[in-house]
Amino acid sequence: MPELPEVETTRQGLLPHVVGKRIRDVIVRNAALRWPVPADLSRRLRGEQVVAIRRRGKYLLFDCREGHLLVHLGMSGRLTLVPDNLPPRPHDHVDVRFEGSRTLRLTDPRRFGAMLWVRGPAERHALLKGLGLEPLEAGFTGAAMHAKARGRRAPVKHFLMDARVVTGVGNIYASEALHRAGIDPRRSAGRISRARWDRLAASVRSTLERAIAAGGTTLRDFASAEGRPGYFQQEASVYGREGLPCRTCGAAIRALRQGQRSTFYCPSCQR
DNA sequence: CCGGACGCCTGTCGGC
DNA sequence: TGCCGACAGGCGTCCG
Structure with missing residues (x-):
């Protein structure tokens, strides 16, 4: 489903609510996405502050101090902000709970999406390394x-x-x-x-x-x-x-x- | 290197 | 009504 405009729409909607916020906790209900959600994701993210949200192609990067949360929405993925106490529905695989009362929820019926933790420069990650031109940047001519x-x-x-x-x-x-x-x-x-x-x-x-x-x-x-x-x-x-x-x-x-x-x-x- | 097909997974819809 | 195949916004991998 999500192509660049859907990913960018998601990014822009998240910016005011997520940038600068600290992560309290992460709940992984189903780790079986395109690649397994890392077992230590919760440990890595707890206490981290999201300092920026970037997009590379159809990937979203949540920049933290110690690394980056890399998200791809596959064919049917969705990231929405929900109240902390909203009960999960089927296909709600991951919750990232922020300080305050907001939760970032990954929903993905087909599970072609991904949620990974990247240490070091994100652009060197295997999934991002070979990507071509960004169509909204100056080099795309x-x-x-x-x-x-x-x-x-x-x-x-x-x-x-x-x-x-x-x-x-x-x-x-x-x-x-x-x-x-x-x-x-x-x-x-x-x-x-x-x-x-x-x-x-x-x-x-x-x-x-x-x-x-x-x-x-x-x-x-x-x-x-x-x-x-x-x-x-x-x-x-x-x-x-x-x-x-x-x-x-x-x-x-x-x-x-x-x-x-x-x-x-x-x-x-x-x- | 290039091009094309496959498979991952679930839900929905149309036809019989 | 039920079943079955086709199809759905992606993409890494494999094969020739």
């Missing part, structure tokens, strides 16, 4: 993408979703950005001109920014830290709109499968 795509025969949609190239773009926003840029998702990444990469990089950026402004996309279970859904799905141009008219040209939106994932596009606007 058409020129950079054009250079990375040289010689690559993979479909551009797949290329956009490759975290080693650019991080944070998932299945929804790849389809949306390609529609905005007027590019066929099946086209080989290496056969896209520099001018079109300029357009596509700008589209990726503006699509993600608009989604963040809308509070992300809620298809089924995403909610912000405060428990509010996102509204970007109402603005979607192609995702989930098979058979409906393209908002630009009126042609029927089509769906296809690319490597086990569904892709939506307009056969008339996207070439």
